[in-house]
Amino acid sequence: MVNTEINIENTAAVISIKDLKKSFETNIVLNGIDIEIFKGENIAVLGRSGSGKSVLIKIISGLLKPDSGIVKVLGREVDKLTEQELQELRLKIGFSFQSSALYDSMSVKENLAFPLVRNRLNLSEKDINIAIESVLDDVGLSQTINQMPSELSGGQKKRIGIARTLIMKPEIMLYDEPTSGLDPLTCIEINNLIMEVQQQYNVSSIIITHDLTCAKTTADKVTMIIDGKFLVPGSFEEIFNEKNENTKRFYDYNFINKK
Amino acid sequence: MPQMGQDLEELVVVKGKKFFISKEVDLFFTGLYNVYKFIGHFFKEFFSLPFEFKEIINQCYQVGNKSFLLISLTGFITGIVFTKQSRPSLAEFGASSWLPSLIAIAIIRALAPLVTALIAAGKVGSIMGAELGSMKVTEQIDAMEVSGTKPFKFLVVTRITAITFMLPILVIYTGLIGMLGSYLNIHHNELTSFPAFLNSALKSISFLDISASIFKATIYGFTIGVAGCYQGYNATNGTKGVGRAANTAVVLSMFLIFVEEMVIVQFVNSIR
Numbered sequence: 001m002v003n004t005e006i007n008i009e010n011t012a013a014v015i016s017i018k019d020l021k022k023s024f025e026t027n028i029v030l031n032g033i034d035i036e037i038f039k040g041e042n043i044a045v046l047g048r049s050g051s052g053k054s055v056l057i058k059i060i061s062g063l064l065k066p067d068s069g070i071v072k073v074l075g076r077e078v079d080k081l082t083e084q085e086l087q088e089l090r091l092k093i094g095f096s097f098q099s100s101a102l103y104d105s106m107s108v109k110e111n112l113a114f115p116l117v118r119n120r121l122n123l124s125e126k127d128i129n130i131a132i133e134s135v136l137d138d139v140g141l142s143q144t145i146n147q148m149p150s151e152l153s154g155g156q157k158k159r160i161g162i163a164r165t166l167i168m169k170p171e172i173m174l175y176d177e178p179t180s181g182l183d184p185l186t187c188i189e190i191n192n193l194i195m196e197v198q199q200q201y202n203v204s205s206i207i208i209t210h211d212l213t214c215a216k217t218t219a220d221k222v223t224m225i226i227d228g229k230f231l232v233p234g235s236f237e238e239i240f241n242e243k244n245e246n247t248k249r250f251y252d253y254n255f256i257n258k259k
Numbered sequence: 260m261p262q263m264g265q266d267l268e269e270l271v272v273v274k275g276k277k278f279f280i281s282k283e284v285d286l287f288f289t290g291l292y293n294v295y296k297f298i299g300h301f302f303k304e305f306f307s308l309p310f311e312f313k314e315i316i317n318q319c320y321q322v323g324n325k326s327f328l329l330i331s332l333t334g335f336i337t338g339i340v341f342t343k344q345s346r347p348s349l350a351e352f353g354a355s356s357w358l359p360s361l362i363a364i365a366i367i368r369a370l371a372p373l374v375t376a377l378i379a380a381g382k383v384g385s386i387m388g389a390e391l392g393s394m395k396v397t398e399q400i401d402a403m404e405v406s407g408t409k410p411f412k413f414l415v416v417t418r419i420t421a422i423t424f425m426l427p428i429l430v431i432y433t434g435l436i437g438m439l440g441s442y443l444n445i446h447h448n449e450l451t452s453f454p455a456f457l458n459s460a461l462k463s464i465s466f467l468d469i470s471a472s473i474f475k476a477t478i479y480g481f482t483i484g485v486a487g488c489y490q491g492y493n494a495t496n497g498t499k500g501v502g503r504a505a506n507t508a509v510v511l512s513m514f515l516i517f518v519e520e521m522v523i524v525q526f527v528n529s530i531r
Contacts, residue, residue, distance in 0.1 A: 061405045091407040101402035115406035121309070168406065
């Protein structure tokens with residue numbers, strides 16, 4: 001496969017979304033989303049279940065098509081790309097699924113090798129093994145290399161899912177509910193891993209989450225989808241100091257009710 | 260999935276719930292169109308580089324391994340039972356010596372391809388539907404797509420290719436096992452020697468019979484592969500959707516196999 005380098009200046013937005021709309025039959029999910037994310041910036045997107053958070057990152061990665069609006073990733077308009085161009089762009093995007101989405105018929109090693117073998121045809125088997133060991137070391141799971149996904153815990157699956165995206169050295173990471181279904185200590189480990197990934201790989205991230213601790217720890221900016229639109233992104237304090245009933249209820253549930 | 264098929268489906272279902280004829284008829288033709296696009300996508304990916312040789316070999320092994328025991332057993336039993344059932348009718352006319360010829364014609368022309376295809380549809384087609392359906396609803400196929408790989412090529416093209424290639428081999432094997440069962444029964448009852456049985460059986464079989472049988476098996480294999488993969492690759496609605504995909508894959512491929520059998524037999528008889 002041809003690996004087309006997509007150059008982008010640090011000042012340009014790596015993700016730029018203008019007036020994005022998406023509905024499913026009569027259900028309007030996204031109703032005019034605008035946002036720009038710059039190189040190295042990390043933004044957490046909050047919102048109720050079914051508010052369209054996952055739909056947003058699926059549109060960014062080209063898994064879903066928008067009804068209208070402009071979605072540019074690394075300067076390329078996603079829904080205007082040919083199949084080949086989209087495939088090349090996706091090599092720059094890492095997508096960590098809520099369910100981890102590990103290939104359950106393959107071992108951890110085969111899961112990690114899968115995208116590498118098919119997209120970096122010039123790599124030798126030795127190079128591939130080195131890359132796998134390195135990325136497993138980065139997520140702290142070197143010992144699981146020969147295990148099957150069914151033998152891993154929920155937290156380990158999430159880590160391997162992240163490792164599978166990191167092996168392609170992405171410029172953008174999209175996390176879909178990275179801490180959902182995990183115990184608090186594992187959540188802390190995943191949050192730390194997200195921060196390590198941001199520093200070590202210098203990626204820009206969108207973190208879709210319900211978990212305010214995750215949002216506060218991992219993101220530079222926070223926003224929330226309400227009625228298909230974004231709140232103006234700001235720091236965690238800015239967003240939750242606003243007198244907005246939705247953000248207040250989110251905050252109260254996460255921090256006050258847990259006291 | 261092909262985009263055009265999705266667009267057509269949206270036109271029929273979404274836009275004000277208006278249908279050209281009725282919901283069922285419209286969806287039937289939309290489904291046919293989607294299958295047509297699916298097959299077109301298969302041939303496009305089949306001839307594009309790089310080939311997934313390793314996975315094709317793996318899938319060939321899976322197809323053979325999963326059906327081998329069942330096919331051996333049913334092929335053998337079919338040979339014995341068909342021989343036992345045919346003997347009284349031939350004996351009535353004093354034509355028991357024609358038994359090997361009759362059995363050879365029946366097994367090579369019809370029973371071996373049909374029995375093998377029906378077993379493969381049940382055993383392999385259902386697994387294809389369930390495996391791909393499960394991968395679809397657990398987002399594994401999406402994960403392959405966003406990692407810049409081609410899940411259609413890796414999952415669908417390899418499976419359809421494997422069963423299309425393997426079914427003719429399995430049909431030949433079923434034919435041989437069925438003939439063995441038949442020989443054992445004939446030898447037991449009429450004390451016919453193996454060379455005599457073989458000589459009588461082969462005399463009635465022509466090249467056209469064998470090539471038509473292999474051709475049928477290739478078509479059946481492709482049908483089972485397309486039905487299983489199409490249902491699995493387009494599964495929705497969680498575990499219920501996976502079950503439906505596996506079930507529909509089997510029912511649809513069995514139905515199509517009988518339709519194809521009828522058409523091919525007509526065609527072969529016309530050139531015989």
